[in-house]
Amino acid sequence: MNGLLEKDILILIKQKKLFIIYLASALMLSFAMDSTFVVTYFTMIGSLLVLTTISYDTFDNGMPFLMSLPVDGKTYAKEKFLFSLIGLFVSWVAGVAAQFISMLLQHKAIDALDLLSMDIAFVPIFLIIISVMIPINLKYGAEKGRIVLIVICGLVVGIGFLGKKLFTDLLKDVNQIDLEYWIAKFASIPKSAVIIAGFGIAFVIFFLAMMISSGIMNKKEY
Amino acid sequence: MIKITELQKNYKDFSLNVSLEVPAGTVTGLIGKNGAGKSTTIKAILGLIKPDGGTIEVLGANPRSFTSKEKENLGVALSDSGFSMMLSIKEIVKILRKTYPEFNEEFFLEQCKEQGLPMDKDLKDFSTGMKAKLRVLVAISHNAKLLVLDEPTSGLDVLARNELLDMLRNYLAQDSERSILISSHISSDLEGLCDDIYMIHKGKILLHEDTDTILGQYGILKISEEEFAKLDQQYLIAKKKESFGYSCLTNEKQFYLDNYPNIVVENGNIDDMIVIMLGGK
Numbered sequence: 194m195n196g197l198l199e200k201d202i203l204i205l206i207k208q209k210k211l212f213i214i215y216l217a218s219a220l221m222l223s224f225a226m227d228s229t230f231v232v233t234y235f236t237m238i239g240s241l242l243v244l245t246t247i248s249y250d251t252f253d254n255g256m257p258f259l260m261s262l263p264v265d266g267k268t269y270a271k272e273k274f275l276f277s278l279i280g281l282f283v284s285w286v287a288g289v290a291a292q293f294i295s296m297l298l299q300h301k302a303i304d305a306l307d308l309l310s311m312d313i314a315f316v317p318i319f320l321i322i323i324s325v326m327i328p329i330n331l332k333y334g335a336e337k338g339r340i341v342l343i344v345i346c347g348l349v350v351g352i353g354f355l356g357k358k359l360f361t362d363l364l365k366d367v368n369q370i371d372l373e374y375w376i377a378k379f380a381s382i383p384k385s386a387v388i389i390a391g392f393g394i395a396f397v398i399f400f401l402a403m404m405i406s407s408g409i410m411n412k413k414e415y
Numbered sequence: 416m417i418k419i420t421e422l423q424k425n426y427k428d429f430s431l432n433v434s435l436e437v438p439a440g441t442v443t444g445l446i447g448k449n450g451a452g453k454s455t456t457i458k459a460i461l462g463l464i465k466p467d468g469g470t471i472e473v474l475g476a477n478p479r480s481f482t483s484k485e486k487e488n489l490g491v492a493l494s495d496s497g498f499s500m501m502l503s504i505k506e507i508v509k510i511l512r513k514t515y516p517e518f519n520e521e522f523f524l525e526q527c528k529e530q531g532l533p534m535d536k537d538l539k540d541f542s543t544g545m546k547a548k549l550r551v552l553v554a555i556s557h558n559a560k561l562l563v564l565d566e567p568t569s570g571l572d573v574l575a576r577n578e579l580l581d582m583l584r585n586y587l588a589q590d591s592e593r594s595i596l597i598s599s600h601i602s603s604d605l606e607g608l609c610d611d612i613y614m615i616h617k618g619k620i621l622l623h624e625d626t627d628t629i630l631g632q633y634g635i636l637k638i639s640e641e642e643f644a645k646l647d648q649q650y651l652i653a654k655k656k657e658s659f660g661y662s663c664l665t666n667e668k669q670f671y672l673d674n675y676p677n678i679v680v681e682n683g684n685i686d687d688m689i690v691i692m693l694g695g696k
Contacts, residue, residue, distance in 0.1 A: 196514030203506045204499055249499055258496035261461045261563075262514055263486040415463040 197264060197272040201246040208245075219291060228296055232288035232312045239284020240319045243277035244326055248335040257415040266410030270331065274403045277323045285316060314388050317395035324395075324402035332409045416441075416474060416561045416594040422459055423468035431455050431618040434469075437561075437596050442587065444605035444626070445598040446685060447615035448693065453598040454494075456615065457565045460596065461491060474561060487515055490559030492550040494566035500539035504532055504549065515557035523556040530578065544575040551579055555586040562586070562595040568604050576601070580608055602685030606630065612685065616693055622652075624666075633683025634668030635691065636661075642678055646671075655691045664691040 205212075219234055250259055260269070289312055296303050325345070330338040417437040424431040431452045437443045445453050458464045459471055462478030471478055476485050498507055504527055511518045527534065530548045538546060551567050562583070568576045587593055599605055605612055606626060614622040624633075638646065639660035650667035664687075665671060672680050681687070 196510050196512075199513050200499070200502075200510045203509065204501055207501050249501070253500055254496045255499060256496070257458065257461075257463050258491070258493050258498070260463055261486070261489065261491040261493070263483040264514075265481065265483055265486075268483060412465075414465055415458065 194264075194268050194272050194275075196262065197259075197269065198276060201243075201272075201276050204246060204249050205242060219288070220295070224295055224299065228292050228301070228308070229311050229315075231292050231295065232285065233315050235284045235288030235291065236281060236315060236319050237322075239287070240277055240281035240323050241326065242280045242284075243273055243323065244330050244335070246276060247273065247327075247330045251334055260415055266413065267407040270327075270403060270406035270410045273327055273331070273406070274323075274399070277327065281316070281319055281323065285312070288312070310384060310388065314384075314391065317388075317391035320392075320395035320399050324398045328402050328406045328409055331406050331413075417443075417460060417596060418472045419456070419460070419469065420471075421469035422456070422466050422471055424455055424459060424464060425467050429455075429618060431459075432469075433613075433615065433618070433620050435613055435620065435623075437594050439592050439594055441610045442583075442595040442597065442608055444609035444612040445596065445615060446600065446602060446605055446612055446689070447598075448600060448689075451615045452618040453600075453615055454565055455618075457493075457563055457596070457598055460563055461489070487517065487557070488560040490554030490557065490562040492547075492554045492562075492564045492567050494569045497546065497550050498538060498553075501537055503537050504534045507549075507553070511553065511557070517558040519556050519558065523552060526552050526556070526582070530582075543570045544572070547571055547575070548579060548582070551582055555582065560593060562593070562597075564595065564597045566598055566600070568599060568601055576604060580604060583608060602689065606685055614685075614689065614692065621692055622688075628666070629683050629685060629688065631683075632668055633664065633666050633688065634671065635681040635683065635687050636663040636665060636671055636675075637679040637681065638663065642675075646675065646678075653692045662687075662691055664688055 215238055219231055219238075222231060222234060250256055260266070289309070292308070292312070293303065293305075326338075326342070329341050329345070332338075333341050416439050417435065419433060419435040422431065422433050422435075429450075429452070433452065433456055435443075435445075435456070445456065447453050455464065459466055460473055460478060462473075462481050465479060473481075474485060474488055498510070502510075508520060508523065511523070512520060527549075530545075530552070532541075532545055532549055532552075538549070541549070547567060547570070551564065554562055554564065564583075568579055571579065583595060583597075587595065595608075597605065597609065606629075609626050611623065611625045612629065613620050636646075636651075637657070637659065641660075643654075643661045643663070646663075647670075648663075650665045650670055652664045652666055654661045654663040664683075668680055668683065671678065
């Protein structure tokens with residue numbers, strides 16, 4: 194596991210130019226866009242760096258050799274999830290730092306607690322995105338993985354559309370459901386509770402995805 | 416070290432069915448043409464593919480369920496797979512340090528220097544020979560009990576091949592229990608290194624013999640059609656039609672030398688053996 198982590202970090206460090214472009218564009222955007230944008234942008238790029246490492250592993254038929262090192266499928270999958278968590282954490286911290294610096298430079302009033310609670314609310318979404326992307330990339334590879342992801346996105350939109358339609362029809366039929374009441378009730382839940390619940394759900398999905406990924410790697414042939 | 420019994424693996428246009436054994440302290444060669452099944456056999460030994468039948472035992476365990484700890488005893492060099500081309504030896508050392516508890520960094524760096532491998536250059540700028548040497552160096556620098564080498568000398572010139580084979584001889588000299596399974600399509604590499612040789616063709620083992628036996632007892636008879644007709648053919652393994660008559664492979668060279676003093680009997684070598692066995696009837 195440590196050797197794999199070292200490898201992934203070394204390969205990323207080699208891409209210095211990419212990092213400089215990424216940092217420069219994030220800083221420029223932080224002046225032009227809403228201040229939380231820079232945090233989400235940083236975190237998104239940082240958490241998805243893991244997918245780059247999967248591509249590098251498979252590039253030049255590297256996987257047979259990697260899997261003949263003292264590494265089993267489960268360890269490989271676990272390392273990718275750990276690496277994604279590190280990437281997410283580091284990039285989130287960097288994003289928040291960039292956000293505060295840019296606000297200070299622009300002499301904007303900073304409500305640190307409010308800003309941080311906004312910033313942290315995005316994290317579970319990225320955890321879920323990672324949890325979907327890693328097993329897809331491990332199973333189908335980078336190229337096919339993109340197609341599978343598009344299909345999944347299409348399905349989610351389709352199911353959402355259908356669900357919404359069914360729900361609206363249901364509401365028409367069942368007059369007892371008071372939608373406004375439920376919306377108001379949901380809005381009254383404290384923000385902190387929503388964030389904690391979000392993290393809870395995201396981590397459950399994260400660990401499930403890690404187990405699925407271990408299974409994928411153990412079954413794979415090279 | 417390795418015991419394969421009736422290993423089967425079926426692909427759309429290729430089927431593998433082999434049995435093979437590598438005892439402790441021996442160097443076993445796996446020779447065959449490209450596409451004969453050498454790499455598939457090696458992949459099965461490393462647990463990289465799932466066999467359709469048969470059993471494989473490597474260092475006392477099933478390679479498909481190898482733990483990380485068990486894999487530490489394996490040194491592997493594959494012809495078409497290795498560390499990322501973006502990395503340099505300096506960086507690979509950092510990875511190996513954290514991968515193998517018994518990684519002998521001093522030995523590795525010393526060997527790299529001796530072989531003239533640059534420390535700071537990315538692997539993508541290495542020559543074929545440099546890459547091959549590095550792959551073998553990685554395999555032999557962490558006190559592995561068993562080396563599995565797939566075509567380690569492929570694409571190398573004679574000098575580079577000899578240097579690489581010397582590296583393997585030194586590795587063996589350090590511990591009599593160490594074993595190597597080495598595949599190659601270059602027979603001279605195997606003749607000078609292996610204790611025994613398996614010849615594989617179209618997914619099947621055609622021949623398994625000690626190298627000394629091949630070199631000492633095997634021979635090639637070069638005879639005309641008339642001589643062939645009069646020949647006692649009970650010790651012929653294979654024959655191949657030639658312009659002058661037949662080339663025949665025998666594992667009883669002495670019998671023909673004693674009884675047919677007028678025919679040409681050449682000493683056995685693996686290349687000729689392959690040509691007659693795979694090209695003949």
